Amino acid sequence: MSGHATNLDVKTLWGGKESPFSTSYGKLMMWFFLVSDALTFSGLLIAYGFVRAAITDPTSGVQTELWPIGEETFNSLPFLGHGYPLIYVALMTFILIVSSVTMVLAVEAGHRMDKKGVVKWMIATIVGGLFFLFSQVWEWTHFIHGSEFGKIELSDGSEAIVHGEFGEIKSFRVESVVPGSHHKKGEVIKDDLMHSFQHAAENGHIYKGGIIELHDGTRAKIDKAPDHHVELIVKKSGGKRKIGDVIEGKEAIDLYYKSLYSGTPKVTYGAKWFEDGDHWLPAKNEYGHNNMHISFSLLLGFMAFMYFLELSLTSLFFLVS
Amino acid sequence: MERDDIIEYSLDGHHSEEQGKKIRKKIWQVTALLTLITIVEVALGAYIKQGSGAWPFVKWSFIAMTILKAGYIVAVFMHLGDEKKSLKSFIIIPYAMFALYLIFIALWEAFATSDVLSNL
Numbered sequence: 001m002s003g004h005a006t007n008l009d010v011k012t013l014w015g016g017k018e019s020p021f022s023t024s025y026g027k028l029m030m031w032f033f034l035v036s037d038a039l040t041f042s043g044l045l046i047a048y049g050f051v052r053a054a055i056t057d058p059t060s061g062v063q064t065e066l067w068p069i070g071e072e073t074f075n076s077l078p079f080l081g082h083g084y085p086l087i088y089v090a091l092m093t094f095i096l097i098v099s100s101v102t103m104v105l106a107v108e109a110g111h112r113m114d115k116k117g118v119v120k121w122m123i124a125t126i127v128g129g130l131f132f133l134f135s136q137v138w139e140w141t142h143f144i145h146g147s148e149f150g151k152i153e154l155s156d157g158s159e160a161i162v163h164g165e166f167g168e169i170k171s172f173r174v175e176s177v178v179p180g181s182h183h184k185k186g187e188v189i190k191d192d193l194m195h196s197f198q199h200a201a202e203n204g205h206i207y208k209g210g211i212i213e214l215h216d217g218t219r220a221k222i223d224k225a226p227d228h229h230v231e232l233i234v235k236k237s238g239g240k241r242k243i244g245d246v247i248e249g250k251e252a253i254d255l256y257y258k259s260l261y262s263g264t265p266k267v268t269y270g271a272k273w274f275e276d277g278d279h280w281l282p283a284k285n286e287y288g289h290n291n292m293h294i295s296f297s298l299l300l301g302f303m304a305f306m307y308f309l310e311l312s313l314t315s316l317f318f319l320v321s
Numbered sequence: 322m323e324r325d326d327i328i329e330y331s332l333d334g335h336h337s338e339e340q341g342k343k344i345r346k347k348i349w350q351v352t353a354l355l356t357l358i359t360i361v362e363v364a365l366g367a368y369i370k371q372g373s374g375a376w377p378f379v380k381w382s383f384i385a386m387t388i389l390k391a392g393y394i395v396a397v398f399m400h401l402g403d404e405k406k407s408l409k410s411f412i413i414i415p416y417a418m419f420a421l422y423l424i425f426i427a428l429w430e431a432f433a434t435s436d437v438l439s440n441l
Contacts, residue, residue: 021404021405021407021408021411022408023404023405023408031401031408031412034412035412035415035416038416038420039419039420042419042420043423046420046423046424046427047427049424049427049428050428050430051431053427053431053435054430054432054435054438055435055438056435056439069371071366071371085367086366086367087363090359090362090363093359094356094359097352097355097359097390098352100394100398101348101352101398103398104348104398105345108341108344108345108348109341111341112335112337112338112341113335
């Protein structure tokens with residue numbers, strides 16, 4: 001096609017007056033790099049496969065129910081919320097393919113000595129690369145931060161991840177204050193609602209009937225739109241419910257709010273790095289069994305490392321060229 | 322000493338507008354094929370749940386389609402298909418041997434580890 005293999009001229013020969021595989025030194029070294037890169041990624045992916053296959057549910061021996069499942073975990077789209085299993089992941093891999101298309105078109109334009117074409121397709125490739133990189137940042141930030149429902153510990157001790165449409169929190173109406181409160185009785189709070197709600201939920205500061213206790217001890221009534229299509233998927237067995245059970249409809253909503261409004265910490269959002277500041281591993285996670293924290297630290301740490309590597313290498317290339 | 326690593330890009334590999342047209346046509350055809358495979362994958366993933374009866378089939382078809390996609394990308398977009406047969410084998414065979422063996426041995430050890438952990 002591009003004809004390198006067939007029409008080598010005398011100047012392409014290596015120092016020893018031969019060209020191994022009828023190819024140039026630069027190209028062969030590029031293939032060495034690509035193979036080593038492929039080996040690195042094989043090693044990492046297979047290591048992840050090893051951990052998933054090695055750690056199984058002790059009662060059933062099945063790993064798929066214990067571990068987070070791709071379509072349950074990555075089901076969000078930017079600006080559109082949840083309920084789109086793996087769509088964004090598919091979009092990202094497709095963008096990756098398209099930016100290899102634009103790259104190969106840039107190479108083809110180069111072979112025709114078409115400078116304008118090279119510049120055009122190279123810019124398209126860089127745009128595709130940046131889109132992919134920032135999509136990864138968005139996706140992993142979202143993953144670490146967690147969903148609106150979080151994971152809930154039910155009354156029988158089982159733990160379930162939650163899917164559905166979270167009804168918007170409209171306001172908190174202050175019912176009682178303590179000395180030093182920043183609020184007055186009867187005041188309607190409309191700022192920072194979701195953040196305050198999740199913070200209180202994690203610490204068990206939401207009580208029966210939907211009463212929230214804020215940072216400063218103020219107690220307020222939560223005004224919240226109803227949730228829809230709520231589904232609880234059990235990830236840790238309890239006294240009554242087993243791993244893999246799915247609870248839907250009104251029963252799911254009732255169970256969720258019974259725990260959330262119990263006044264004790266029952267909910268986990270995202271993948272937490274620390275617990276009480278003395279653990280160096282993510283102590284809890286929303287996506288599966290809490291004991292999965294070790295592989296999350298491996299994945300999260302690896303992703304952070306890759307961002308750093310990609311960004312620093314990219315800047316380096318721009319500085320050098 | 323004369324450098325032999327940068328010559329290729331300045332002296333070799335030219336082609337005419339006529340040949341370029343053909344090459345671009347092939348690139349877009351492969352792009353269309355990869356798009357089609359991706360759409361099939363997304364549709365299968367969206368409609369067939371993990372744990373259903375058809376899942377093992379879907380799982381293996383994902384692996385097959387992914388390898389097919391990777392093959393087209395390496396052969397056409399990375400130009401390995403244009404090289405001599407000896408270079409193709411030299412790149413693919415050692416890598417495939419290593420990866421397949423590592424998958425086999427890692428899973429084998431993982432099942433053994435799983436047995437040990439559940440009998441503690």
